[in-house]
Amino acid sequence: xxxxxxxxxxxxxxxxxxxxxxxxxxxxxxxxxxxxxxxxxxxxxxxxxxxxxxxxxxxxxxxxxxxxxxxxxxxxxxxxxxxxxxxxxxxxxxxxxxxxxxxxxxxxxxxxxxxxxxxxxxxxxxxxxxxxxxxxxxxxxxxxxxxxxxxxxxxxxxxxxxxxxxxxxxxxxxxxxxxxxxxxxxxxxxxxxxxxxxxxxxxxxxxxxxxxxxxxxxxxxxxxxxxxxxxxxxxxxxxxxxxxxxxxxxxxxxxx
Numbered sequence: 250x251x252x253x254x255x256x257x258x259x260x261x262x263x264x265x266x267x268x269x270x271x272x273x274x275x276x277x278x279x280x281x282x283x284x285x286x287x288x289x290x291x292x293x294x295x296x297x298x299x300x301x302x303x304x305x306x307x308x309x310x311x312x313x314x315x316x317x318x319x320x321x322x323x324x325x326x327x328x329x330x331x332x333x334x335x336x337x338x339x340x341x342x343x344x345x346x347x348x349x350x351x352x353x354x355x356x357x358x359x360x361x362x363x364x365x366x367x368x369x370x371x372x373x374x375x376x377x378x379x380x381x382x383x384x385x386x387x388x389x390x391x392x393x394x395x396x397x398x399x400x401x402x403x404x405x406x407x408x409x410x411x412x413x414x415x416x417x418x419x420x421x422x423x424x425x426x427x428x429x430x431x432x433x434x435x436x437x438x439x440x441x442x443x444x445x446x447x448x449x450x451x452x453x454x455x456x457x458x459x460x461x462x463x464x465x466x467x468x469x470x471x472x473x474x475x476x477x478x479x480x481x482x483x484x485x486x487x488x489x490x491x492x493x494x495x496x497x498x499x500x501x502x503x504x505x
Contacts, residue, residue: 250286250487251279256293283495290329333358340366364410371415376423386423392435417447429455436481448478449487
């Protein structure tokens with residue numbers, strides 16, 4: 250899944266796609282490099298990020314969805330949003346997947362909208378909100394706590410009529426460095442949920458802070474973590490760098 254950030258304040262590439270032409274060029278590059286899904290998001294979810302509101306999210310997102318659908322009609326579009334009205338508008342325009350960092354907990358209409366359009370639904374775990382998630386996150390046991398959380402959310406999704414659920418543990422969303430690596434170590438435990446597993450670690454601080462580096466220099470570390478995740482059962486990588494992630498997948502498949 251190739252990331253397309255339409256935000257001015259995302260942690261790594263915020264503000265780099267300032268025009269429709271730049272977005273279309275970036276999408277073309279992601280597809281040429283082997284992306285299965287193109288994930289469009291118009292609201293930053295980094296720690297302490299501000300929620301810009303539904304109308305601003307639509308203003309940033311909907312014209313891009315329209316143009317991407319026109320130029321790349323065969324592309325599988327994912328929409329990174331937790332607002333059901335935004336999801337509905339994008340699904341109406343031909344998006345096929347909704348990537349929701351709140352798993353439907355902040356907008357109670359989200360599950361019914363996804364079900365209505367028979368879309369694929371990525372549900373992520375986040376403790377708190379982007380504004381509060383890194384304020385001393387705590388768990389009794391992060392693996393069992395998340396398994397319990399997802400069991401409940403998956404059941405609700407199925408009750409709503411959603412047939413295709415993908416689980417994202419939410420690396421970096423309300424989790425310390427130790428939490429993130431405990432999750433990585435025990436990712437194989439999430440197979441018991443019987444849903445595909447998505448990993449979103451691309452260039453995050455859990456990679457570059459231990460290496461005393463920065464997001465711009467975190468590609469090598471990202472690739473290493475991707476390989477470990479694949480070995481633990483991850484089936485979908487959400488990434489900034491599709492070429493390198495695809496190479497990691499191809500070599501891992503050879504090893505298997």
